[in-house]
Amino acid sequence: MIDFHLILDKLPAFLGGADGQPLLSTSDGIVMTLELLGASLLLGMLLAIPLALGRVSKNRLLSGSVWLYTYVFRGTPLLVQLFIIYYGLSQFDAVRESWLWQYLQDAWFCAILAFTLNTAAYTTEIIAGQIRTTHWGEIEAARAMGMSKWLMMRRIVIPSALRRALPAYSNEVIMMMQSTAVAGLVTLADITGVARRIYSDTYMAFEPFLIAGAIYLVLTFVFVWLFKQAEQRWLAYLAPRKH
Amino acid sequence: MFLHGYLPSILDGAVLTLKLAAASLAVSVVLGLVGAMFKMAPSKPLRTLAELYSTVVRGVPDLVWMFLLFFGVQMLLNDVAAAMGSAAPDIDPFIAGVLTLGFIFGAYMTETFRGAIMAVPKGQMEAGAAYGMGPLRIFWRITFPQMVRFALPSFTNNWLVLVKSTALVSVIGLNDVMYRADAAKSNTQEPFTVYMLVAVIFLVITSVSNILLGMLERRYSTGLKENGL
Numbered sequence: 001m002i003d004f005h006l007i008l009d010k011l012p013a014f015l016g017g018a019d020g021q022p023l024l025s026t027s028d029g030i031v032m033t034l035e036l037l038g039a040s041l042l043l044g045m046l047l048a049i050p051l052a053l054g055r056v057s058k059n060r061l062l063s064g065s066v067w068l069y070t071y072v073f074r075g076t077p078l079l080v081q082l083f084i085i086y087y088g089l090s091q092f093d094a095v096r097e098s099w100l101w102q103y104l105q106d107a108w109f110c111a112i113l114a115f116t117l118n119t120a121a122y123t124t125e126i127i128a129g130q131i132r133t134t135h136w137g138e139i140e141a142a143r144a145m146g147m148s149k150w151l152m153m154r155r156i157v158i159p160s161a162l163r164r165a166l167p168a169y170s171n172e173v174i175m176m177m178q179s180t181a182v183a184g185l186v187t188l189a190d191i192t193g194v195a196r197r198i199y200s201d202t203y204m205a206f207e208p209f210l211i212a213g214a215i216y217l218v219l220t221f222v223f224v225w226l227f228k229q230a231e232q233r234w235l236a237y238l239a240p241r242k243h
Numbered sequence: 244m245f246l247h248g249y250l251p252s253i254l255d256g257a258v259l260t261l262k263l264a265a266a267s268l269a270v271s272v273v274l275g276l277v278g279a280m281f282k283m284a285p286s287k288p289l290r291t292l293a294e295l296y297s298t299v300v301r302g303v304p305d306l307v308w309m310f311l312l313f314f315g316v317q318m319l320l321n322d323v324a325a326a327m328g329s330a331a332p333d334i335d336p337f338i339a340g341v342l343t344l345g346f347i348f349g350a351y352m353t354e355t356f357r358g359a360i361m362a363v364p365k366g367q368m369e370a371g372a373a374y375g376m377g378p379l380r381i382f383w384r385i386t387f388p389q390m391v392r393f394a395l396p397s398f399t400n401n402w403l404v405l406v407k408s409t410a411l412v413s414v415i416g417l418n419d420v421m422y423r424a425d426a427a428k429s430n431t432q433e434p435f436t437v438y439m440l441v442a443v444i445f446l447v448i449t450s451v452s453n454i455l456l457g458m459l460e461r462r463y464s465t466g467l468k469e470n471g472l
Contacts, residue, residue: 091432091433196310206318209315
């Protein structure tokens, strides 16, 4: 029922080695998925830290607008966000005539933009939640040391909140890794895109999507393991006593 | 005219999306309850089976599951039908979508319900048994009403993720809101307006869900002392 020759034959395609080419000769497959994921997570985190500070700000206008942003991006499907950016923006002549157009007609760029805005929204809420639950003693200690507000944010509040955000953030990373699969729907050759290409070439459905599913499963386990290590390193002070 | 008269078609699609989400939720709740019971069952094979289900399903993207189950099962049907010398039946995309989404989110519900059942003090169930109630009656009268409070936050989250995942079912040819939007996009040349409208529809669905489930959460938390923070 399942053609194992086909699986062995097509496995290299997921590592950028399509049709007799050596492995990694293109960035198709796993490399593309990790590239999209890495870029959007990094940019998303850079956006999320200042946004989280805005979200917990006492200025209602600032915290309200950050709330609106996270509410809209968390309340709509990532696929719709991607389609608005990739297909939608071409509706406006002003966009098509601007210098931005060379980027906005590129599926790879649009995918990273959509994924970044999406993960930044979730990450903002995760970090903001942890900033709010910072222990009052930490703030008091910082004030007693005579730290200014920004120094306290930089040295105490943000590092402490980021550590405590690790468990929730690990879920977000794994969700995001799986969400990058929609890149395959806008012509990109990520893991899912390669599987779809093999399906349309061979008309065999089980084999390519089984490989894709197995790769995602392994990636999920790797990320779970990595975050477990990170938690042992940075959250050791919150772990239950062992002796 | 707004969107050249494509608005009713898109709204029709939104109704189908809602039906799809509701039917998938029903399947996922049933699978989740069964999965949670298996996970806490005394029998080792049942526990392993439930563990395998919730781990493997949650480790693979829903889009890949959709391709795998829809195209894969269709091909299997074709092979079986060819072997029997008859024409293969086409799978209905709605039923396929419901079963696929229900299967995926059943795994998330398994974790939700397992956590919630474990949060109910064991003495409650023991008290039920002491009154001579059978296991099913204990579940409906004692465990279930108390576990709802613990399950609701994560249930709400699963439902919101499920609603957003329905956007993917158009890839297997269901006439849902995304599918209609694609047709409207090609015919009106107004892709931004079309997909913004779709985004607003989803935002309305998620907002209303949030409000309703929030009310339910308060209803099931009556009599609970707040910590005063």
